[in-house]
Amino acid sequence: MSRAEADVATGTDAGAGAPAAGAGPAAETPGTPEGSGTPTASRTARALWSLGLFRGELRIVFRRWRTAALLGVLAAIPVLVGIAVKFQTRGDRQGAGDGPAFIADVTNNGLFLVFTSLAVTLPFFLPMAVGVVAGDSVAGEANAGTLRYLLVAPAGRTRLLLTKYATVLVFCGVATLVVALAALATGAALFPFGDVTLISGQTVSLGDGLLRALAIAGVVAVSLVGIAALGLFVSTLTDSAIAAMATTVGVLLTVQILGAVPQLHAVQPYLFPHYWMSFADLLRAPAIGSAIARNAGLQALYAAVFVSAAWARLTTRDVTA
Amino acid sequence: MDGPPAPAIDTRGLTKRFRGGQFAVRGLDLTVPRGSVFGFLGPNGSGKTTTIRMLLGLIEPTSGGARVLGEPMPRAARQVLPRVGALIEGPALYGFLTGRENLLRYDAADPTADPATRTARVGAALERVGLGAASAKKARVYSLGMKQRLGLARALLRPRELLVLDEPTNGLDPQGMREIRTLVREVAAEGTTVFLSSHLLDEIEQVCTHAAVMSRGELVVQGEVAELSAGARGRLAVTTPDVADAVRVLKEHGLTDVGADADRVTGELPQPAADVAELNAALVAAGVRVRAFGTERASLEDAFVALTGEGFDVAG
Numbered sequence: 001m002s003r004a005e006a007d008v009a010t011g012t013d014a015g016a017g018a019p020a021a022g023a024g025p026a027a028e029t030p031g032t033p034e035g036s037g038t039p040t041a042s043r044t045a046r047a048l049w050s051l052g053l054f055r056g057e058l059r060i061v062f063r064r065w066r067t068a069a070l071l072g073v074l075a076a077i078p079v080l081v082g083i084a085v086k087f088q089t090r091g092d093r094q095g096a097g098d099g100p101a102f103i104a105d106v107t108n109n110g111l112f113l114v115f116t117s118l119a120v121t122l123p124f125f126l127p128m129a130v131g132v133v134a135g136d137s138v139a140g141e142a143n144a145g146t147l148r149y150l151l152v153a154p155a156g157r158t159r160l161l162l163t164k165y166a167t168v169l170v171f172c173g174v175a176t177l178v179v180a181l182a183a184l185a186t187g188a189a190l191f192p193f194g195d196v197t198l199i200s201g202q203t204v205s206l207g208d209g210l211l212r213a214l215a216i217a218g219v220v221a222v223s224l225v226g227i228a229a230l231g232l233f234v235s236t237l238t239d240s241a242i243a244a245m246a247t248t249v250g251v252l253l254t255v256q257i258l259g260a261v262p263q264l265h266a267v268q269p270y271l272f273p274h275y276w277m278s279f280a281d282l283l284r285a286p287a288i289g290s291a292i293a294r295n296a297g298l299q300a301l302y303a304a305v306f307v308s309a310a311w312a313r314l315t316t317r318d319v320t321a
Numbered sequence: 322m323d324g325p326p327a328p329a330i331d332t333r334g335l336t337k338r339f340r341g342g343q344f345a346v347r348g349l350d351l352t353v354p355r356g357s358v359f360g361f362l363g364p365n366g367s368g369k370t371t372t373i374r375m376l377l378g379l380i381e382p383t384s385g386g387a388r389v390l391g392e393p394m395p396r397a398a399r400q401v402l403p404r405v406g407a408l409i410e411g412p413a414l415y416g417f418l419t420g421r422e423n424l425l426r427y428d429a430a431d432p433t434a435d436p437a438t439r440t441a442r443v444g445a446a447l448e449r450v451g452l453g454a455a456s457a458k459k460a461r462v463y464s465l466g467m468k469q470r471l472g473l474a475r476a477l478l479r480p481r482e483l484l485v486l487d488e489p490t491n492g493l494d495p496q497g498m499r500e501i502r503t504l505v506r507e508v509a510a511e512g513t514t515v516f517l518s519s520h521l522l523d524e525i526e527q528v529c530t531h532a533a534v535m536s537r538g539e540l541v542v543q544g545e546v547a548e549l550s551a552g553a554r555g556r557l558a559v560t561t562p563d564v565a566d567a568v569r570v571l572k573e574h575g576l577t578d579v580g581a582d583a584d585r586v587t588g589e590l591p592q593p594a595a596d597v598a599e600l601n602a603a604l605v606a607a608g609v610r611v612r613a614f615g616t617e618r619a620s621l622e623d624a625f626v627a628l629t630g631e632g633f634d635v636a637g
């Protein structure tokens with residue numbers, strides 16, 4: 001070992017004449033404007049960088065076949081519902097008494113297909129798609145080994161996590177919009193369009209109805225914020241993307257079942273899907289906001305708890321994959 | 322606090338103990354001088370990769386500490402890592418992105434990388450590893466060698482002060498290995514310190530100025546390659562039809578560990594080294610007909626065997 005020590009001393013003398021620590025890499029990297037020592041350059045670079053990483057995240061989520069397949073399934077549901085309503089209720093103007101919300105109104109006004117489709121997809125299809133994307137977000141990178149290279153880039157664990165969450169939230173919005181737009185297109189193709197009769201009885205113009213549809217899509221997207229955070233947290237627990245996705249979807253199913261058991265009414269207000277159907281309140285005049293606000297509050301609570309938990313996990317964990 | 326440049330890597334008592342209680346790395350005191358090409362040797366499972374992951378802030382040490390480029394890791398990761406290029410346990414790529422898009426993605430993850438020069442730097446890195454023509458192909462269809470090169474291109478996206486390469490020639494054909502070695506020499510000639518882990522001794526011997534040997538999570542030795550090889554004494558080899566006489570003469574002249582097969586006698590030269598010309602003369606004078614005569618330089622492998630008393634391929 002003493003030989004090694006002596007050798008280190010000579011090796012250091014023979015080193016490349018690098019500057020002392022902290023003096024920056026300038027001496028060894030001539031001609032590189034992005035030296036980490038120049039504060040102004042790095043500050044502008046930092047603002048652009050955040051967008052760069054975010055754009056990269058969006059690219060890897062939306063360039064995958066799996067994402068396209070998920071969105072394709074979501075887009076197909078309104079089409080199927082529209083066709084089913086069209087053929088099932090032909091000659092039967094009364095429509096079905098039961099079935100998903102607003103389905104009886106679809107034949108009178110295609111715009112109601114938007115509301116029906118969101119009501120149909122919100123309990124399972126939309127959160128399942130979000131659960132897949134959120135569950136994959138960190139675990140998928142760990143699984144592929146790309147996580148270690150992002151971290152040594154260095155992306156920064158906190159930044160990476162927040163960028164991932166922002167991307168999943170974008171997916172929540174996109175998935176909701178895909179359902180809404182597919183429903184709108186199908187409704188326009190199969191059914192008449194016109195003034196909208198609200199749940200509370202008043203009739204508003206089609207323009208007003210479209211604005212309400214947009215607002216409802218927004219409320220539905222916000223409803224997915226909680227499961228997105230939950231999926232992100234699960235995703236930081238494992239190196240297996242499949243396990244993370246399956247766990248997230250499993251939690252969703254369990255919670256939905258718990259929500260349907262009357263004996264558990266005491267805990268149900270704390271389950272993230274509890275106020276999901278509150279979006280229908282926007283179809284009243286005046287719109288009732290209390291349940292929608294409670295939904296937003298509950299989603300924010302879930303987001304705060306599970307993003308914090310994900311942060312605590314990711315920033316302390318050994319990355320061995 | 323330090324007058325001379327801090328070593329590229331400097332660890333003190335670096336230890337990682339996994340949950341089962343078993344040590345992956347134990348009490349590692351490793352010093353990698355600036356400007357060196359440092360070979361980090363050891364059989365698979367000897368703790369090389371765990372060490373590298375601790376140096377890069379991926380794994381938290383159980384005890385001890387590491388300074389990389391003079392800064393403590395992982396605390397100063399944000400200042401240190403942009404100056405470090407790394408290839409860790411194989412290249413990990415997004416199969417559904419092209420080679421170029423992969424590099425753009427990784428470069429965007431570096432907060433200090435200038436987005437204005439990103440495209441140019443990615444292009445230059447691709448050209449440098451010979452992937453210019455394949456840059457628009459999806460990484461999924463790349464061969465293992467191409468993936469490895471893309472991993473190297475990622476490490477070379479910016480001028481680095483330290484390049485950490487974990488088994489960079491794994492899975493490459495001999496031609497690919499040669500290219501990697503050439504690249505390592507080029508990068509080193511630019512003043513970048515290269516820290517190269519491998520389980521292939523001749524690879525280390527060919528490119529490295531310094532080396533350290535790990536075995537079962539502990540550092541066995543570190544130093545200059547020339548010095549390490551010198552530690553193992555050279556052997557004399559004589560090809561002759563008169564084997565018995567040759568063995569007798571060589572033993573008389575102080576050679577040890579003399580062995581013979583059909584027509585070849587080898588033995589370890591005494592220290593201090595005798596003049597081998599005298600040995601040849603003695604053989605001839607004793608009537609031994611010599612067909613070939615020469616010394617075999619001690620290799621790093623000999624040094625390793627001498628140090629650890631075990632073959633190199635024995636897993637720790």
